[in-house]
Amino acid sequence: SQTIHQWPATLVQPVGSPLSLECTVEGTSNPNLYWYRQAAGRGLQLLFYSVGIGQISSEVPQNLSASRPQDRQFILSSKKLLLSDSGFYLCAWSRGLNTEAFFGQGTRLTVV
């Protein structure tokens, strides 16, 4: 069966520090991968998606970037964190376009 791993679960970082969140999927090949953010107030917003290695599409211009160095690995990064980057970050995968999406356990990021 397929599983998705996301780490770390929680993270407290100072303003101006770099960020790297990692997500990996097991049990499938060539998945579509996604990064979502959930700010206070519950709504989830798509940040990035990828349909293959090195292919990244950004939905919202901001202080973050994403990379896909391997087929089942998706990384969310920032060179310098802002207070507004605080939130709950969720990685997701799907078999292909227009199919059911499955989410990781999330990373709660607090920028202080």
Place this chain on the structure above:
Amino acid sequence: GIQVEQSPPDLILQEGANSTLRCNFSDSVNNLQWFHQNPWGQLINLFYIPSGTKQNGRLSATTVATERYSLLYISSSQTTDSGVYFCAVLDGGSNYKLTFGKGTLLTVNP
């Protein structure tokens, strides 16, 4: 872009009660999913239901795509059902981007 509205925003029930959560969307959709967000934040897949009716234990869902709404039914609610329920859709013009509603916060009291 597509708009997704969920109602009610908050719902408080006594254990054993039944409830109906609604999701309205503003345009045609390729995909609709219901999720339960547990207290630790994880999104649990409940249903993948772009149309029709599905049941899983005490939960069932119906999507009427032509009328642009979906309903999630919870019967004989339990305290473990508490949490936020999200509806998310892929609109007809997108095959990758899930647009989420703001969720329904369900509290089931013992």
